[in-house]
Amino acid sequence: MSSAASVERVHVRAPGKINVFLGVGGRHDDGYHALATVFQAVSLYEDVIARAADDFSVTVRGAVDADAVPLDDRNLAMRAAKLLAAAADYHGGVALEIRKSVPVAGGMGGGSADAAAALVACDALWGTGFSPARLHELAARLGADVPFALHGGTAVGTGRGDQLNPALARGRFDWVxxxxxxxxxxxxxxxxxxLLREEQGALADDPPLSLDVPIPVLQALRSGDAVQLAASLHNDLQAAAVHRRPDLEETIRRGIRAGALHGIVSGSGPTVALLCGDPESAQAVQTALQQAGREALHVHGPVPGARILV
Structure with missing residues (x-):
């Protein structure tokens, strides 16, 4: 692979996600848990700008706490760029600028979106021409949420969450x-x-290698019915997140009192996702929570995955 970059600058936008459903199996010997999840990409984005450079570097800015984001090889976008360079035998570097809007450590896959955006941006910047399947393969090596950030939309994730199958989701779902x-x-x-499961004896010692997403979740997405989907929202990690942050439960209750259909902790938290019936009710819930001193954002899904902006 030539070390000459084909262009000087590439701007890629990738979405954050929520887990409409998240089932977690027991921990296996490798330390990982079997997952069955439904991802939905929502209209809260990370922007990654890749510029030609001799070495690898990353800068971060944005509306969220950018100071909490590492700037070395712990940064997923940096790791993504280096992984692609190694796979393509590319001998140059890249200067990555990350503009963050997805909360840091918020359970919405912001770091994974950065990594997906970096893969797409560097592929275009360097002219490597990797296929979507090859980029997916590299994304899966970076983390379970990275492949979904590449594809976006709505998808069922199994295994560690990185084995994706598109899920049909009609219409628009509004979230606060x-x-x-x-x-x-x-x-x-x-x-x-x-720890909670050990105390409660909730799982056998030999957990299943795979889990299934309940049919009602998929039917609700296919129907585009927010009321039906609200009845199916579930997150096995929610009890653990609430154990660490009891205020999350009160946030969900407050959102429902304000007019949300239902609420759920997003992924590992602490972001709470409140499903609303339509854009108008979402706006009302957002306003009520903001008046109560909460940081609330109205987003919608599904939206596409990592895309080059022109």
């Missing part, structure tokens, strides 16, 4: 996201789930 200044560590929330 209640964010938090203090993030939650995903590994810590999974550890808490394991």
């Amino acid at each position: 996201l209640v964010t938090s200044d203090e993030g939650l560590s995903t590994p810590v929330v999974y550890e808490q789930l394991d």
